[in-house]
Amino acid sequence: MSDNHHHMEHPENDEAYKGLTVNAGIEQPASVNPYLVRRKKRELTVPDYVEGIVKGDVTILSQAVTLVESLKPEHQAIAQEVIEKCLPYSGESIRIGISGVPGAGKSTSIDAFGLHVLDTYGGKLAVLAIDPSSERSKGSILGDKTRMEKLSVHPKSFIRPSPSAGSLGGVARKTRETIILCEAAGFDKIFVETVGVGQSETAVHSMVDFFLLIQLAGTGDELQGIKRGIMEMADGIVINKADGDNLERAKLAATQFKNALHLFPAPDSGWNPQVLTYSGFYNIGVKEIWDMVYSYMDFVKKNGYFDYRRNEQSKYWMYESINEQLQQSFYQNPKIEALLAQKEAQVLNGNLTSFIAAKNLLDTYFDDLKK
Ligand code: GDP
Secondary structure, eight states, rough: HHHHHHHHHHHGGSSSSSOOOOOOOOOOOOOTTOOOOOOOOOOOOHHHHHHHHTTTOOHHHHHHHHHHHHHHHHHHHHHHHHHHGGGGGGGEEEEEEEEEEESSSHHHHHHHHHHHHHHHHHHHEEEEETTTTTHHHHHHOOOOGGSTTTTOOOEEEEEEEOOSOHHHHHHHHHHHHHHHHHHHHHHEEEEEEEESSSHHHHHTTTTTTTTEEEEEESSSTTTSSSOHHHHHHOOOEEEOOSSGHHHHHHHHHHHHHHHHHTTTTOOOOOOEEEEEEETTTTTSHHHHHHHHHHHHHHHHHSSSHHHHHHHHHHHHHHHHHHHHHHHHHHTTTTHHHHHHHHHHHHHTEEEEHHHHHHHHHHHHHHHHHHH
16 A cells, blocks of 8 residues: 555545644554455355255255244245255155154164164165154253264264244144255155154154154053054054063063054054064164064055055145144234233133134234235
């Protein structure tokens, strides 16, 4: 820079400012570290995401999943486009739901299952989760991916904890969308894990080809705690921790489950749900479980049930998606947000019936939409 230039930068140096001189100061280097290139991180475009995913780039896949999980409308818009473009590349997989109460041994088992399946059948495995606990308590039972020690460092695996924000329906939709992205990225085996505490099983069941229920031998009343509906969903029931002192009790539990299953009507698949015992920790009986899963896949692909179930699921998800987004639009409407507590209080006071309160709120919402 010339001296002349410095003078121009300081108007005080003009003749008009008598007796005042401002010095030029020390010239700053352009960059302290000449090797550091400052570049604004470029936002990925929809084609960037799709190309990266289809190439199997796990970093880009992760970023796309983050968009799917984001609540920001601008992220959702990109995510929906990416999902749509990935859809033609998806579907070529087997999807397995894995459920069990906390402590049943899901992490231990999925670690063993995952290694077995990758060793035996090759391909790539994505492990996703639906964890209803994270919604209520922020704490997540299934959140920590290091729970699967070996699988989490396996080059062919992708482990993603449960999306945490929103209703169970919203969380489930995001997991389903993530399945599509994972499949487009070449993951041909998908595990969806959930905690066996109620409704989340239904959500998982609605997005998988095979629903595996992990059980433990208990005190002789194995069937007491487990809901009939959940047992009816199972394509396979596996009794874990069939090792050491527990072996005989596990076998007994298996017999009880088998007997109980006989009382249920035959499932639509034509497949008779099987009951097996195993030990995830000692890796005993794991092969037999996956032989069962793969023979189920053969069976239902031949008899047409595999495609039927996937079609039914697509239909179900269309309606779920509509319901979920209508609800979200309603409850996030500012007029509704402002009015909801008041109407609720009026219902509780007995000043308004539930039906009139609901009608008032819906009228407010629909009027607001027309504007
Ligand atoms: P999760 O809560 O369902 O994910 O269960 P974990 O995989 O964390 O297992 C809960 C506990 O059971 C841990 O202490 C495991 O070491 C233990 N465990 C898991 N699988 C087995 C098994 O096959 N045999 C035995 N004896 N213990 C197991």
